[in-house]
Amino acid sequence: MCGIIGYCGPRAAKDVLLDGLKRLEYRGYDSAGICVASAGELTIIKRTGKIAQLREIVPENLPGVYGIGHTRWATHGVVNDVNAHPHTNCAGDIAIVHNGIIENFSALKEKLVNEGHVFRSQTDSEVIAHLVSDFYEGDLETAVKETLQLLKGTYGLICIHAKEPGRLVGARNGSPLVLGVGQEEMFLASDVMATLSHTKQVVYLEDGEVVSITNSDYHICDLRDRPVDKKIETISWELENIEKQGHPHFMEKEIFEQPESVLRAMQGRIDQENATARLGGLNMSTTELRDIERIKIVAAGTSFHAGLVAAYLIESVAQIPCTAELASELRYRNPIVERGSLYFAVSQSGETLDTLSAMRELKRKGARVLGICNVVGSSIAREAGAGVYIHSGPEIAVASTKAFTSQLTAFYLFTLLIARMHNMSFEAGRDFIACLEALPGLIQKGFEEQNHIRALAEKYSRYRDFLFLGRGLNYPVALEGALKLKEISYIHAEGYSAAEIKHGPIALINDETPSIFLVPNDSLRGKVISNMKEVKARKGKVIALCVADDAEVRDTADDIIAIPKAGELMYPFLMIVPLQLFAYYTALKLGRDVDQPRNLAKSVTVE
Numbered sequence: 308m309c310g311i312i313g314y315c316g317p318r319a320a321k322d323v324l325l326d327g328l329k330r331l332e333y334r335g336y337d338s339a340g341i342c343v344a345s346a347g348e349l350t351i352i353k354r355t356g357k358i359a360q361l362r363e364i365v366p367e368n369l370p371g372v373y374g375i376g377h378t379r380w381a382t383h384g385v386v387n388d389v390n391a392h393p394h395t396n397c398a399g400d401i402a403i404v405h406n407g408i409i410e411n412f413s414a415l416k417e418k419l420v421n422e423g424h425v426f427r428s429q430t431d432s433e434v435i436a437h438l439v440s441d442f443y444e445g446d447l448e449t450a451v452k453e454t455l456q457l458l459k460g461t462y463g464l465i466c467i468h469a470k471e472p473g474r475l476v477g478a479r480n481g482s483p484l485v486l487g488v489g490q491e492e493m494f495l496a497s498d499v500m501a502t503l504s505h506t507k508q509v510v511y512l513e514d515g516e517v518v519s520i521t522n523s524d525y526h527i528c529d530l531r532d533r534p535v536d537k538k539i540e541t542i543s544w545e546l547e548n549i550e551k552q553g554h555p556h557f558m559e560k561e562i563f564e565q566p567e568s569v570l571r572a573m574q575g576r577i578d579q580e581n582a583t584a585r586l587g588g589l590n591m592s593t594t595e596l597r598d599i600e601r602i603k604i605v606a607a608g609t610s611f612h613a614g615l616v617a618a619y620l621i622e623s624v625a626q627i628p629c630t631a632e633l634a635s636e637l638r639y640r641n642p643i644v645e646r647g648s649l650y651f652a653v654s655q656s657g658e659t660l661d662t663l664s665a666m667r668e669l670k671r672k673g674a675r676v677l678g679i680c681n682v683v684g685s686s687i688a689r690e691a692g693a694g695v696y697i698h699s700g701p702e703i704a705v706a707s708t709k710a711f712t713s714q715l716t717a718f719y720l721f722t723l724l725i726a727r728m729h730n731m732s733f734e735a736g737r738d739f740i741a742c743l744e745a746l747p748g749l750i751q752k753g754f755e756e757q758n759h760i761r762a763l764a765e766k767y768s769r770y771r772d773f774l775f776l777g778r779g780l781n782y783p784v785a786l787e788g789a790l791k792l793k794e795i796s797y798i799h800a801e802g803y804s805a806a807e808i809k810h811g812p813i814a815l816i817n818d819e820t821p822s823i824f825l826v827p828n829d830s831l832r833g834k835v836i837s838n839m840k841e842v843k844a845r846k847g848k849v850i851a852l853c854v855a856d857d858a859e860v861r862d863t864a865d866d867i868i869a870i871p872k873a874g875e876l877m878y879p880f881l882m883i884v885p886l887q888l889f890a891y892y893t894a895l896k897l898g899r900d901v902d903q904p905r906n907l908a909k910s911v912t913v914e
């Protein structure tokens with residue numbers, strides 16, 4: 308997703324902007340640019356490629372203490388230097404950076420062109436600069452507000468005027484925007500990653516809000532000019548949380564962080580005395596929780612896979628009907644919100660527009676929606692108003708890993724809480740807690756297979772198609788394992804229910820399509836072994852994830868990855884980590900950009 312940044316202060320703006328964009332590059336991008344103002348002039352430097360390449364063409368002595376910057380994830384217009392942001396008006400004295408999609412830009416552009424405006428780019432964003440220019444009569448904030456009245460779609464934007472030194476105006480609708488409050492300097496950015504090295508004091512803007520900043524002051528109002536009183540929040544993260552800490556990639560760091568991140572997701576939430584969980588953020592009374600008749604989960608990507616695991620778990624353990632659905636599908640199918648339903652919107656970033664929009668549609672229909680998010684203060688977290696933060700710490704790599712197991716942890720705790728209000732006994736609750744508390748150690752033990760997994764990844768990296776197969780709770784894990792491989796190695800991989808391959812996918816089996824089976828010693832083990840044998844009978848190569856002493860699986864598969872023994876319900880945690888490593892090492896072998904895979908964004912804030 309695009310990243311935007313703005314700065315007003317005493318320092319060289321170019322350095323602050325370039326460093327800030329560097330911290331936003333995890334969002335995924337294909338080009339970048341900055342605009343710095345000095346002596347009544349705007350200097351714009353932008354190009355395709357990485358921040359490092361942009362930095363090479365920025366003059367070392369570029370003057371100016373206020374400016375804006377952008378990393379572009381192309382939505383409208385090819386990836387080239389002209390379409391990179393910032394964009395300006397005809398006179399070149401107004402510039403903007405924008406994250407989002409202006410859905411009515413074609414009509415606006417046509418009108419502006421007919422009025423004589425000359426456009427340089429193919430982007431939707433450029434119309435904003437020309438509109439602000441049309442409305443400008445000496446006050447940038449007013450011109451921006453009048454422009455916003457015409458825009459349909461989403462934006463997180465920042466605007467600068469050469470004739471208003473030391474002032475920036477920002478606005479948000481559907482795409483995030485945060486204000487960093489410094490000492491005699493102010494920042495605007497898509498997220499706190501860009502400002503954390505300068506200040507921990509932040510103000511999160513809401514949709515429909517406009518912010519005007521100078522180096523020493525700011526004010527926020529709505530589109531009708533009514534002042535909005537916002538509190539300054541303090542970020543709890545430390546900068547080192549977003550550094551690699553000696554790892555070659557953020558993804559590797561985040562995979563190996565999972566014993567700690569799963570533990571963090573549990574901390575303070577286990578009630579041993581009553582053999583249940585404590586989730587105060589739900590803001591629901593015991594009676595309200597007890598009366599839930601059905602649960603529905605909406606999410607995208609990896610978060611959706613976590614929701615699928617949760618759906619199996621909640622229904623089987625708590626005996627409450629539970630389903631998971633793609634947010635992008637639910638949003639447009641006119642869903643029925645039944646009384647007694649509780650919804651969860653699951654999102655690591657808390658900014659995924661598909662999930663945010665689905666949540667808003669559900670709330671319009673009267674649904675109660677809780678958020679399960681990682682980023683504190685994110686849009687989904689704030690608009691849900693209640694839910695569970697997963698506390699996995701900043702997840703920088705585009706491919707989600709630790710957030711997945713932390714989301715699972717949150718759902719397992721919720722399942723315990725709800726199940727203990729219904730049919731789960733005290734002893735069963737204690738057993739469930741014991742299994743949860745054993746997880747960090749078991750995940751850590753699973754890393755003993757690291758070198759073997761790397762060897763297998765390198766051995767199988769030449770194949771172009773994979774099937775990932777699991778059943779029950781591990782079926783969604785097969786989907787997630789396939790997603791990990793395809794999104795960072797660019798190898799085609801499909802996740803399937805192991806039983807389902809008989810109904811078609813087995814036609815794909817040959818000696819060039821390896822199948823990765825998830826076959827723990829659980830109640831479905833025998834059936835999955837049968838599925839494995841069906842594949843072997845057709846010369847398919849099989850990699851099996853199983854407990855180390857499972858001789859029958861060892862004899863059936865071509866290769867195995869041993870996982871620690873655990874309670875049957877806990878295998879999703881122990882199965883996904885080897886699959887994350889398999890994908891990571893495959894991508895490394897193939898020389899992929901592991902942390903920022905092509906075409907992908909960390910947070911998809913467009914539809």
Ligand code: AGP
Nearest residue numbers: 608609610654655656659706707
């Ligand atoms: C996962 O590795 C991908 N980066 C992607 O599928 C991601 O899970 C999806 O875009 C949802 O993101 P969210 O959890 O921030 O909402």
